[in-house]
Amino acid sequence: MIDIRNLTKRFAQHTAVDNLSFRVQEGEVLGFLGPNGAGKSTTMKMLTGFLAPTSGTASILGFDIQTQTLKAQRQIGYLPEGAPCYGDMTVRGFLDFIAEVRGFRGAEKRQRVGRAVEQVELENVLGQSIETLSKGFKRRVGLAQAILHDPKVLILDEPTDGLDPNQKHQVRGLIQSLAKDKIVIISTHILEEVSAVCSRAVVIAHGRLLADGTPFELESRSRYHQAVTLVGSEALDQAALSALPGVAGVEVNELEHSLTVLAQPGQVIFPQVSALIGERGWKVKELNVERGRLDEVFRSLTRGEMV
Ligand SMILES: Nc1ncnc2c1ncn2[C@@H]1O[C@H](COP(=O)(O)OP(=O)(O)OP(=O)(O)O)[C@@H](O)[C@H]1O
Known part of the structure; x- marks a missing residue:
């Protein structure tokens, strides 16, 4: 040791x-x-x-x-x-x-x-x-x-x-x-x-x-832990995603028709997001759940925003 x-x-x-x-x-x-x-x-x-x-x-x-x-x-x-x-x-x-x-x-x-x-x-x-x-x-x-x-x-x-x-x-x-x-x-x-x-x-x-x-x-500890990123073939309904239970917010990405749905701490939101996609019949080209972003945690920690 x-x-x-x-x-x-x-x-x-x-x-x-x-x-x-x-x-x-x-x-x-x-x-x-x-x-x-x-x-x-x-x-x-x-x-x-x-x-x-x-x-x-x-x-x-x-x-x-x-x-x-x-x-x-x-x-x-x-x-x-x-x-x-x-x-x-x-x-x-x-x-x-x-x-x-x-x-x-x-x-x-x-x-x-x-x-x-x-x-x-x-x-x-x-x-x-x-x-x-x-x-x-x-x-x-x-x-x-x-x-x-x-x-x-x-x-x-x-x-x-x-x-x-x-x-x-x-x-x-x-x-x-x-x-x-x-x-x-x-x-x-x-x-x-x-x-x-x-x-x-x-x-x-x-x-x-x-x-x-x-x-x-x-x-x-990242705000992106359990976040779900979607890339649609057409515009996605941001308000409907924001209103889902457990969702903390929605970020618009640079890529066209791409949104990142953030989870509230401790929440898993993939099932709700996936159900909404099914209900609305959205054509989604990409869908992934994030583990979190180490670079963001590092920046927050070392800037003193989070301990
Ligand atoms: N011999 C020394 N005399 C005076 N100050 C020093 C000395 N060695 C290091 N420092 C200072 O101590 C602090 C820590 O330096 P250190 O080299 O340990 O950092 P580090 O985390 O390894 O950085 P880096 O990632 O840039 O290598 C710095 O502010 C550096 O200027």
Whole structure:
């Protein structure tokens, strides 16, 4: 377990992380979300022992990050923001170097480097210098160095930032394959990442915790949770839809003859909407029920409209 208690970091007058507390259990992939400057990287640097907290504590699998720093760090694989590596080294040279820093020699070093290379599929670029690799491959090198010692905890700071959609997809797949039996914390401001890879999300802004739940729970807080969007072949009767029981309102979409019918909190309105379509004989080209919009929940939370 990772146990974060009242973690606080002040830089001069500015409080970057403000009394943050939460726990992460084995098997969880936690999305750590927040707008720019929310305090995500600062929290990760404290969790990995690179920055001392002003107050509060964090422990990694029972090891206090301040009083048992090395023991705690041995449990962690860390991919810092931007995944900095030594650009003029070859991939093999860099991974050998990291393995040695981690204390591995001889056959064990070769075996550990070989396994990490295989896991993130770096076989074809081993002799290439890191600075000549694409961003996606550089990120894989960053992941390889983070998993060399087979840590129980992976802390990944914006692992897909700046990657193209294909590279994002590949790196997310890698993270999912690495996540088994580990604790993974991924900081991101890319919301699709949370739905794609995380089992839980924590949202922070101004260093403070604003929400903590599964992606589904967060989506349920959206005003679009259980909303029904219809696209008709002709104009639809907005007033009749608005008058249905459980309906909170109707929004007109840009697409012609498209309406989104919003549900009151806790209400399921699809049956009523569907019955009305049948009664009126409307020709509906598209009909779908939404789980909720994470981007809208995120904006509401971080603008302070909702807690
Ligand atoms: N070494 C430092 N000295 C002074 N202020 C700092 C330092 N490091 C971070 N900060 C400030 O702390 C706040 C939180 O920064 P942090 O990098 O943790 O945010 P973040 O959530 O990771 O943002 P981003 O998504 O942009 O990476 C910011 O206002 C930042 O300017």
